[in-house]
Amino acid sequence: MDITQSWNDALDAVITFLPRFAAFLVILFIGWLVAKALRKLVDVVLERVGFDRAVERGGVRRALAQSKYDASGLIATLVYYAVLLLALQMAFGVFGPNPVSDLLSDIVAWLPQAIVAVVIIVVATAVASALGDLVGSALSSLSYGRMVAKIVQIFVIALGVIAALNQIGVATTVTTPVLIAVLATVAGVIIVGVGGGMLRPMEQRWERWLSRAEREIPEARSRTEAYQRGREDALRAQETPAGVPPSELPTSRPAPTTGMPPTTPTTSTPPRDYP
Amino acid sequence: MNWLAPRRRRTIAQRELTSLAASIGMETRSQWAPGLLAEVDQHAAAVRDILVVTGHGLGPVELADYARGVEDVARERGWRHGDDDWVSLRLAGVCLLAMADGAMASIADGDAALS
Numbered sequence: 001m002d003i004t005q006s007w008n009d010a011l012d013a014v015i016t017f018l019p020r021f022a023a024f025l026v027i028l029f030i031g032w033l034v035a036k037a038l039r040k041l042v043d044v045v046l047e048r049v050g051f052d053r054a055v056e057r058g059g060v061r062r063a064l065a066q067s068k069y070d071a072s073g074l075i076a077t078l079v080y081y082a083v084l085l086l087a088l089q090m091a092f093g094v095f096g097p098n099p100v101s102d103l104l105s106d107i108v109a110w111l112p113q114a115i116v117a118v119v120i121i122v123v124a125t126a127v128a129s130a131l132g133d134l135v136g137s138a139l140s141s142l143s144y145g146r147m148v149a150k151i152v153q154i155f156v157i158a159l160g161v162i163a164a165l166n167q168i169g170v171a172t173t174v175t176t177p178v179l180i181a182v183l184a185t186v187a188g189v190i191i192v193g194v195g196g197g198m199l200r201p202m203e204q205r206w207e208r209w210l211s212r213a214e215r216e217i218p219e220a221r222s223r224t225e226a227y228q229r230g231r232e233d234a235l236r237a238q239e240t241p242a243g244v245p246p247s248e249l250p251t252s253r254p255a256p257t258t259g260m261p262p263t264t265p266t267t268s269t270p271p272r273d274y275p
Numbered sequence: 276m277n278w279l280a281p282r283r284r285r286t287i288a289q290r291e292l293t294s295l296a297a298s299i300g301m302e303t304r305s306q307w308a309p310g311l312l313a314e315v316d317q318h319a320a321a322v323r324d325i326l327v328v329t330g331h332g333l334g335p336v337e338l339a340d341y342a343r344g345v346e347d348v349a350r351e352r353g354w355r356h357g358d359d360d361w362v363s364l365r366l367a368g369v370c371l372l373a374m375a376d377g378a379m380a381s382i383a384d385g386d387a388a389l390s
Contacts, residue, residue, distance in 0.1 A: 226337040229325055230344020237361045 024091045031087020039080035046072035055122065078118075082111055110168075117164035124160020128153040158182075288339035289373075295342055296370040298356045299363060304371075318368025319375075335373060342369045 046052070055071040069077060089104040132153035139145030162175045304312065326337055349362040
């Protein structure tokens, strides 16, 4: 009685489990096929578009030199495993809620962040390589040019790595303080070095400017002879009674122009023609 | 910075002369009465003579300085822009000189050579 009951139960369980397992296998197989097809497709499309050449301009080729993948192959493999993961998740979903399914869904939810992190690394490497070339060639005549280029490159790559790590969510509590500390150190070095070094020359320059301004301003304001002439003329004109008739105005002209009486008619013509 | 100083002074002087001309209303001088225009011309000639005889050029710097001198004294005596008197005529003459830069300057050089 007991035995038949348990036998029936076991049989029941197996019978209900078998179609599910079959469905699991079928989903997995189809997913694998789709993943393989997509890998091939992505690889071909990326090769055709020229993705490898575009990427090689950055330092990615060097980074991938030891691995068996090229850039497009890497992306294709990523797509392959992503689709495979999705298929696995769907397949395990057949059995209802279970720990494996939970784990898989976590991983699938994390995948976009990983892709973004990879993109950040690639972009940072490309930028660092371009910047390094630029700085290196700009400072090629200096003995320390290569070193500066290297430092810039490493700095940019480090920034990219930290950003990527933050994106993935790895050790944010560690990387962010490290980043801030490094940036603060760099800022402090620049402030003390550049600012402190500039202190003395800037002081001397200010002193020079100020003393020159002190010397020049009164001179420019009131001590030029033209200014004094203007004052004298105005004073002389004001001494004559107000409402001077126009015919008497030229009397305010100074005497030294005796040698050239006909200047007034000749000079009075051009301004009229002047637009 | 030293090579900039004369140029800067020149620019400042030109700006000063431009604002002076605007406050006098030099842009309307084509509508002035012929008598007024002739008076201003005479003033311009007088200013030119003074500046040339005292050994200055007729650059914007000297003209602006001269105008400032005239204006300072006039202001001390309570003169304002818009009064129609000797000061306005004198300043108009300065503006005329400043505007007729090329022609007047060349004539001034000729006069300087003569005297």
